[in-house]
Amino acid sequence: MNTRTVSLHILFLFLLLHLIDSLHTLDQNNTMKDGDVLISQARKFALGFFSPGNSSLRYVGIWYYGQLERTVVWVANRENPVNHTSGVLAFDHYGNLVIRDNIGDLPIWSTNISSLTSNNSATAQLLDSGNLVLIHDLSKEVIWQSFDYPTDTFLPSMKLGLDRRTGLNRFLTSWKSEDDPAPGSYSYRFEPTGYPQGFLYKGRAPYYRGGPTIQYPHGVDRAMPHDFNYIIRVVRNATEVSISYSASTISRYVLQEPGSLKYFMWHDEEQRWSEFGHYPKEQCDYYKNCGPNSNCDANTADQLDCTCLPGFEPTSPAEWYLRDGSGGCKRRRGASMCQSGEGFVKVQGVKLPDTSTVHVNISLSLKECEQECLRDCNCTAYSSADKSMGENGCLKWFGDIVDTREFSNLGQDLYVRVDAIDLARHRKSTLVKKAMVATILVSAVVLLLLGSLIYCLRLKRKRDRNARNHLSRVTTISAYVDKIACLKDLDSEGRRKTDIPVFDFGTIAVATCNFSSANELGHGGFGSVYKGVMNDRTEIAVKRLSKYSGQGNEEFKNEVKLIAKLQHRNLVKILGCCIEEDEKLIIYEYLPNKSLDSLLFVGTWHRSMLCKASFL
CATH class of the missing domain: 2.90.10 (Agglutinin, subunit A)
Structure with a gap:
């Protein structure tokens, strides 16, 4: 036999021994030994022998496949381990899946399906859900599954x-x-x-x-x-x-x-x-932490986390005083709970009490549930079955109310039976709380409105003050010589030749409604003309030079000087000017009966001025 043949035989034997590694089923013709692994079809779970932690004992279990750290989710022989690596998993002649120690014949674990006979055969399959199932070969029904155990x-x-x-x-x-x-x-x-x-x-x-x-x-x-x-x-x-x-x-x-x-x-x-x-x-999670007829609140860090439900009082005030609420609560003395004007108090946002002995009627509404509980003198509390169902379904408690706790996020409302005195007291308390809430809300709204009113009044006063300041800042050129030196025009003896009023930009903006388009009289290459009304009802026309007109301070200065010198009855009267940053304004008298813009744009205005000046 040549080397190639020997190699093929060895490879075939290796594949035969480890064929189970690639399978997700095990039938009666196969046996899974320690070291073999059964893998689910999508390779999500694996089944095989393993040793947990530091133990050397062997167990058959299911774990997540492909994770570096083995996470076991199910163990077959958890009470009967195999002492060494000689264990096998196989079918017996009745069709049960069993684990045997190879040394002995008796199984140490079995699926123990009593209905099977020697004529039955089954197949074990590991599903991608992690469930190991036995499927009857003839009926194809699942006759056993690990999810049941x-x-x-x-x-x-x-x-x-x-x-x-x-x-x-x-x-x-x-x-x-x-x-x-x-x-x-x-x-x-x-x-x-x-x-x-x-x-x-x-x-x-x-x-x-x-x-x-x-x-x-x-x-x-x-x-x-x-x-x-x-x-x-x-x-x-x-x-x-x-x-x-x-x-x-x-x-x-x-x-x-x-x-x-x-x-x-x-x-x-x-x-x-x-x-x-x-x-x-947390402490409130433990069963009956506060005893019967009480409510546990884990948010009361500095106080006892137990409080009695409405209509109840501490069973042992001394223990309650010592911050021990395990004794729970009892009905208040003298409480009359049957057909004596009693009613229910709502306890909001709680984990419902133990429902082991409740009466359930899913078909009732919450209102019908209340009426049924009220008619039965032994009914101590009621609630809807599930808040996800709305206010439908009825749960009724009889006797002690056990294991209630605050559960603000996922809690439900519990309605506890109280006598007429407690009902009146709680209604009064509720009215007082509602009145307090209403008072706080009304006060907050009033304060908010008052604050808004004060703010608006202050804002209005500030705006009025600014407007008055703008109007009061009208003065002569001589008072603004340092600010707008370009308009200085003195004779050789230092006397003023002109006396042109200078307006604040804000004053003109107010007069022209902030240069609104509705006030625009016309426009040309050097800017626009706007109509305005001063505080004393004087109508004005404002020539606002465009920032992009190309006219600089010198040109503007010359224009103002020229107009100031040429004051005449036949000319448009100049009332003042304004220079602030990039803004250049000339204020004229308003001529209602003729087109002012025809005199102020292009070259017409300058030609008219010069022509009139030659006859002076």
Whole structure:
């Protein structure tokens, strides 16, 4: 046999031994040994033997495929590990999937499907959801699935709760430790009695209650990604009572020691898990932290976080004084609660009390629920079933009201029964609060209006003062010699030859309505002419030289000097001028019976002036 043939045989044997690595199904003709891996079709999950933490014991489990750090989501033989690497996963002759220690013949774990016979055959398939299913070869029905026997992890599309047809109750149990996946002290169950709700137990004692409505992951502490889509689905019918969820990203709930239900999301870019929330996380989360008929508020840092519900008083005032509210509250003495004018007080924004024993009627409105509760003297409180349903659905409590807490973001309104005296007291208190709120709002509005009025008056006074200042700043050229030296025109003895009033630019702007187009009389190559009215009702015509006319200070000075010298009854009378920064204005008397702009534009005005001057 040549070298090439030997190599081909070795390659064939290698492929045969590891063929299971590329498969997502296992049938009765195959056996999976320690070291082999079953991979889901889209390569999202893997199944095989592993050792947790620092343990050397071997378990069959399911984990996320392709992650650097193995994250196990399900363990088959969590109470019966294999002591060495000789374990195998295979089908027995009844069609059950079993784990055997290669040394012994007895299985240490089995799917234990009692309805199978020796004539039955099945195939195991690992789905991309992380669910290991056994499919009957003939009927193609799922006859067993790992999702029905969860360990510590709650995955999308997995159900927790009761299957009424089979009696199977699916719940989470924590690992004992990171090295031991055996059931720990804590379990999380979706309880079907009353109105279904989630419970975290320590042993058999309730440790934390999730409440009847869950709209977001438990205890979300961080902002979710903008494209995150999370949907809770609760089923309550004749065949099952269950809760499940779906998420747009890779995520999982994990129940960990010591008693914490955590929600994780996978960051693909960073290749790591991030915790987005957990419960319980504060004192009010613990079951019955404040005892019956009380409300727990975690925001009262400097005070006792327990308060009695309306119509109740502390069971033990001494313990209450010592900041111990575990004893809860009792009805006030002398309270008459049956057909004696009693009513209900609304407690806003709370996690509804324990619903294990409530009476449920989904078809009733909130008003009908109130009437039913009022007719029954034993009814202590009522609420709508779920605020996402609007004000529909009816929950009625009888006896003590247990495990209520402030829940401002996701809370609902609870209506607590009180006697006529407490009802009147709370109505009066409500009216006083409303009056206080109304007084504060009215005062705020009045102050706002008063402040606005004062501001407007001050603004008006300032504008009027500025306008008066503009009008009062009219003076002669001699007073502005330093400011506009270009208009200085003195004789050899220092006497003034001209005495032309100089106007402030603001004064002219006010007179012409800020040079509005409605006041424009005409325009030409050097600027525009505007009609204006002074404060004393004098009508004026203002020639405003364009900034782009090309006429500089010298030309403007000469023009003003010339007009000032040529004051004559046959000429348009000049009333003054203005120079401020780039603005150059000449103010004339207004001629209502002739076109002033014909004298002020192009060359006509200059020719007319010069012509008249030659006859002086």
